[in-house]
Amino acid sequence: DAGVIQSPRHEVTEMGQEVTLRCKPISGHNSLFWYRQTMMRGLELLIYFNNNVPIDDSGMPEDRFSAKMPNASFSTLKIQPSEPRDSAVYFCASSRSRGGARSYNEQFFGPGTRLTVL
Amino acid sequence: KQEVTQIPAALSVPEGENLVLNCSFTDSAIYNLQWFRQDPGKGLTSLLLIQSSQREQTSGRLNASLDKSSGRSTLYIAASQPGDSATYLCAVRQESGGSNYKLTFGKGTLLTVNP
Numbered sequence: 001d002a003g004v005i006q007s008p009r010h011e012v013t014e015m016g017q018e019v020t021l022r023c024k025p026i027s028g029h030n031s032l033f034w035y036r037q038t039m040m041r042g043l044e045l046l047i048y049f050n051n052n053v054p055i056d057d058s059g060m061p062e063d064r065f066s067a068k069m070p071n072a073s074f075s076t077l078k079i080q081p082s083e084p085r086d087s088a089v090y091f092c093a094s095s096r097s098r099g100g101a102r103s104y105n106e107q108f109f110g111p112g113t114r115l116t117v118l
Numbered sequence: 119k120q121e122v123t124q125i126p127a128a129l130s131v132p133e134g135e136n137l138v139l140n141c142s143f144t145d146s147a148i149y150n151l152q153w154f155r156q157d158p159g160k161g162l163t164s165l166l167l168i169q170s171s172q173r174e175q176t177s178g179r180l181n182a183s184l185d186k187s188s189g190r191s192t193l194y195i196a197a198s199q200p201g202d203s204a205t206y207l208c209a210v211r212q213e214s215g216g217s218n219y220k221l222t223f224g225k226g227t228l229l230t231v232n233p
Contacts, residue, residue: 042226091161106164
């Protein structure tokens with residue numbers, strides 16, 4: 001298995017531009033997570049999908065951030081318009097859950113996208 | 119709100135030394151605890167996962183222990199090697215409530231093993 005795949009690996013953009021980050025979860029995994037990592041705040045969960053449905057988006061910073069999961073093998077995280085404070089590493093992770101409170105298995109992380117907004 | 123703290127923030131040791139990394143959490147109602155390794159510019163690699171009912175897990179030179187009631191976990195690395203140099207993160211999953219899918223991470227310990 002190729003693991004979780006993210007693209008691009010690095011993105012440099014100017015303030016005000018739209019940024020789209022992409023993620024392909026591990027085949028057979030039905031839970032997908034987007035995280036953001038900064039020196040100040042560490043790793044924070046932005047949004048969680050289960051079976052392609054957004055379950056918890058309480059970590060999304062503001063309306064400039066949006067995420068979609070049109071099918072089981074693809075998800076996007078979009079920032080529009082981008083701001084310098086969005087500069088961070090964005091990780092996608094996936095896991096297999098079978099439903100119920102005790103079914104969440106370990107999460108597997110992608111290599112991340114390092115975003116720099118100038 | 120769950121808070122996870124890792125001490126020390128950074129650690130430098132000579133090759134061959136045994137070492138312990140610490141993780142503490144404020145809410146003991148956890149489902150499991152996971153230790154990750156993060157190399158510079160890379161993603162997170164899962165090292166060990168301890169269920170709340172377990173006391174420890176071992177993988178090779180790594181041993182992770184969990185004391186749920188006191189809110190503590192340790193990661194023991196035996197006979198450290200330069201290749202062990204990385205940032206080590208611990209994360210807990212809550213037992214209760216509707217957000218038991220959520221991992222709360224510590225900020226990590228940056229380990230440097232000097233040859």
